[in-house]
Amino acid sequence: MxxxxxxxxxxxxxxxxxxxxxxxxxxxxxxxxxxxxxxxxxxxxxxxxxxxxxxxxxxxxxxxxxxxxxxxxxxxxxxxxxxxxxxxxxxxxxxxxxxxxxxxxxxxxxxxxxxxxxxxxxxxxxxxxxxxxxxxxxxxxxxxxxxxxxxxxxxxxxxxxxxxxxxxxxxxxxxxxxxxxxxxxxxxxxxxxxxxxxxxxxxxxxxxxxxxxxxxxxxxxxxxxxxxxxxxxxxxxxxxxxxxxxxxxxxxxxxxxxxxxxxxxxxxxxxxxxxxxxxxxxxxxxxxxxxxxxxxxxxxxxxxxxxEEDEIVSGLTNELNDVFQNFDYQEFNAKSIIKEIRFIDAVSEGLKQSMQQHDNLIIMGQDIAEYGGVFKITEGFVEAFGKDRVRNTPICESAIIETAMGLSIAGMKSVVELQFADFVSSGFNPVVNYLAKSHYRWGQVADVVLRMPCGAGVGAGPFHSQTNEAWFTKTPGLKVVYPAFPYDAKGLLNNAINDPNPVLFFEHKGLYRTIRQDVPADYYTIPFGKASAIKTGMHVSIISYGAAIHWALEILDKHPEIEADLIDLRTLCPLDTEAIYNSVKKTGRVIILQEDSLFGGIASDISALIAEHCFESLDAPVKRVASLDTPIPFNKALEAQYLAKSRFETALLELIDY
Missing domain, CATH: 3.40.50.970 (Thiamin diphosphate (ThDP)-binding fold, Pyr/PP domains)
Incomplete structure (x- = not known):
């Protein structure tokens, strides 16, 4: 040598x-x-x-x-x-x-x-x-x-x-x-x-x-x-x-x-x-x-x-508290005029105002730069913020999520747009094994938001229509957000970007251009873990989130005789169990509605929590309504049959009559 x-x-x-x-x-x-x-x-x-x-x-x-x-x-x-x-x-x-x-x-x-x-x-x-x-x-x-x-x-x-x-x-x-x-x-x-x-x-x-x-x-x-x-x-x-x-x-x-x-x-x-x-x-x-x-x-x-160092003494408080980086929620109240905008506009506004709020925020995703993304949410962002901060990526979900983790290690924030939530499967490992576990393992934050356009109702078939939040609510270390209204979408997205922990932000495609609402024009935030009471009543508690909230509203409008607590969870992790328990203890009847297929979904865990904590208040069995345990079909008739929406009304009336 x-x-x-x-x-x-x-x-x-x-x-x-x-x-x-x-x-x-x-x-x-x-x-x-x-x-x-x-x-x-x-x-x-x-x-x-x-x-x-x-x-x-x-x-x-x-x-x-x-x-x-x-x-x-x-x-x-x-x-x-x-x-x-x-x-x-x-x-x-x-x-x-x-x-x-x-x-x-x-x-x-x-x-x-x-x-x-x-x-x-x-x-x-x-x-x-x-x-x-x-x-x-x-x-x-x-x-x-x-x-x-x-x-x-x-x-x-x-x-x-x-x-x-x-x-x-x-x-x-x-x-x-x-x-x-x-x-x-x-x-x-x-x-x-x-x-x-x-x-x-x-x-x-x-x-x-x-x-x-x-x-x-x-x-x-x-x-x-x-x-x-x-x-x-x-x-x-x-x-x-x-x-x-x-x-x-x-x-x-x-x-x-x-x-x-x-x-x-x-x-x-x-x-x-x-x-x-x-x-x-x-x-x-x-x-x-x-x-x-x-x-x-x-x-x-x-x-x-x-x-000679003592063995570690296990403590539940320390173990649980170290799953997430402590985040002191900072409330920003809207002070400007209110304007009616679509769900998709609310997401775009929140993203744009967060880019203005955080100079160290980078957006990455396929076709998001000059093209503006497949849903046009980032249209005009390149002109406003430049290509250094609004970055088209190759088609490689895994490495882009890892890149976002690297940015966080280096003290920067990032938002990654998964073109469709279905495609996160190509980046599953870094989400559940790197982003989710880094703070618990060695105290490193994963200051990353993954935007997840999801959901059925638009005839997009098995690979563009899943609502796959249950893949991630099972994984400690991830926060999961799923708004149903423009006001919530903007405020929750702003908070997700402020939060130093990894957040999966689900945006239902079917709501993008169909739901409108009065939304403040300037920057504001909404805290995680706080459900929204859409309606109040004494007959039944309806617990839901995402597009399914709007299905429930349709059925309640059709049946004005039903006085229901309609609870929009808004965030699935953290979950507002207090709002759930208080409502169930008041009404004695509860139905949980989700777009996701039934087995292993969030409704199952909520049902179990209610059974454990509110059993004596129940006047009827907890009812879950969800989509079929099949992949999502393309054909419109098959898709309608698949979705929980087609079965919710019957299940609700049965519960009321129990």
Missing amino acids: EFNVNFLDKDLQLQLYKALLKPRLIEEKMLLLLRQGKISKWFSGIGQEAIAVGVTMALNAKEYILPMHRNLGVFTTREIPLYRLFAQWQGKASGFTKGRDRSFHFGTQEYKIIGMISHLGPQLGVADGIALASRLNHKKEVTAVFTGEGGTSEGDFHEALNIASVWQLPVLFCVENNGYGLSTPTNEQYNCEHIADRGKGYGMESHIIDGNNIIEVYTKVSDIAKSVRELPRPVLIEFKTFRMRGHEEASGTKYVPQALMDEWAMKDPVENYERFLKDTGILNEELIVSIKAEFSDEITHNLQVAF
């Missing part, structure tokens, strides 16, 4: 050695503790340390790095106190996730490190978002994100590279090609000679670097990073390396030919560099012993601190 140290002074060469040695010594200690049963799991990076160390040394301390579970050298090179890392691996409070996650599944703004989740791919799109924030804020910074050769098979990899290339984002995509994705060799992962070749397909610069050569990694990445800071663009870097231990220790390496293990053992990054420094007189045996002893003492001391 050749080390070209031209222009590197001796102090830096020695610093690189220490940075390379430290994670190796920690790993050796962790493997011993694993065998002793003192830690639960370990993903070894032995043989790959030069990549994590070299990349981290090449970046500035303020530049973000998004590592993987084999990149211990990123954390040690950024000089995170070892007792905190050890506490993290033991599930102690002084770690980074309060015992809620393990390994390197955490982030820390203090050290500008954003750890992975087990799904591997999402951090690539998150890096896009962080880099986008750097560009928009005119910072000459790069973002480095790691993945393995196995991770390049995931769709997130391709989506993230495509976005970074189209938007010329300063991201270093660092692929550690270590030969195996768990036990699957590279010839079963991809069918090209080099992963770096894929850069051509995205119009992206790419490089191949010897990942076991600390000097080559450091010098080449330093040069690339310096160039990217001056000329922002993405770069794909393939590091050729090898994993000398199992994917994790329990999996072993029996699937690897011994000859291959022997070949790569000769390329050990620590031993080869140490030998080189001894040959050049920078190191000697005495100094090596001294350095190792110093690290050994540091490791032993910090382990003792972590072992």
Whole structure:
């Protein structure tokens, strides 16, 4: 192995050695503790340390790095106190996730490190978002994100590279090609000679670097990073390396030919560099012993601190309170004239006034710029705010949602328009596993609003008509909003954008141009978790939301003899249980109406809550009315049969007569 140290002074060469040695010594200690049963799991990076160390040394301390579970050298090179890392691996409070996650599944703004989740791919799109924030804020910074050769098979990899290339984002995509994705060799992962070749397909610069050569990694990445800071663009870097231990220790390496293990053992990054420094007189045996002893003492001391720390005492209040970032609702009251506008106009007004309210708010979505979106909600926004803030995206829901998460990490807000709520399925993983869990796991807000045009009644068929709120009300960490009127749509959208937590904002397409209402012209907000009483009465409680509220109003207009409490929930998470219980205790009868299919919908949970908390007040069984448990059909007659609207009147009258 050749080390070209031209222009590197001796102090830096020695610093690189220490940075390379430290994670190796920690790993050796962790493997011993694993065998002793003192830690639960370990993903070894032995043989790959030069990549994590070299990349981290090449970046500035303020530049973000998004590592993987084999990149211990990123954390040690950024000089995170070892007792905190050890506490993290033991599930102690002084770690980074309060015992809620393990390994390197955490982030820390203090050290500008954003750890992975087990799904591997999402951090690539998150890096896009962080880099986008750097560009928009005119910072000459790069973002480095790691993945393995196995991770390049995931769709997130391709989506993230495509976005970074189209938007010329300063991201270093660092692929550690270590030969195996768990036990699957590279010839079963991809069918090209080099992963770096894929850069051509995205119009992206790419490089191949010897990942076991600390000097080559450091010098080449330093040069690339310096160039990217001056000329922002993405770069794909393939590091050729090898994993000398199992994917994790329990999996072993029996699937690897011994000859291959022997070949790569000769390329050990620590031993080869140490030998080189001894040959050049920078190191000697005495100094090596001294350095190792110093690290050994540091490791032993910090382990003792972590072992002596008390176990976490579980507290329900802390657990529940950490699901969401605390948000002190700020009320903005409308003071201007009132005008009658459509539902769609209310959404557009709220979005536009929020853009004026928040200089750091970015809107992203397919066809939302010059075209104004398929529903024309953002028409004229490019002229008002410019293309930096109103961004057309490629068709890649997953990576765009991840990009929004990256913007949040970098201190910006975003609204992502899913062209249709149905299409969120292509971005499901980052919604339920990244946005929803980040604050609970390590205190990072996901300041993201996903706009979800949804609903049936327009003959759009199975892929454009779903009302899929139940996919997300089940997921702790997400707020779900579903207005039925223009006034609520505008005020709730403004509040959703103010809220630092992830919000799914459902907008029923069938209401866009059919419902009109008097709405204040200026900026105002409506708090979450407060239902609206549309009608009051003593006979029955009707609980609903979205387009179904208007179905209920039609039937009540047809039956003026029925005096009903009609409650529009407006937000499904948080849910206004107080309004529900008070109404049910007053009327003794309740019917819950939803457009979604019946089984597993929000009506089922509301019904259960009522049974648990209002049973003694009920004069009749709780009634649920919902659409059929089938996909939504295209044909108008079939769609009408599918929808709950066709069955609501009969169910209501039966309940009244019970």
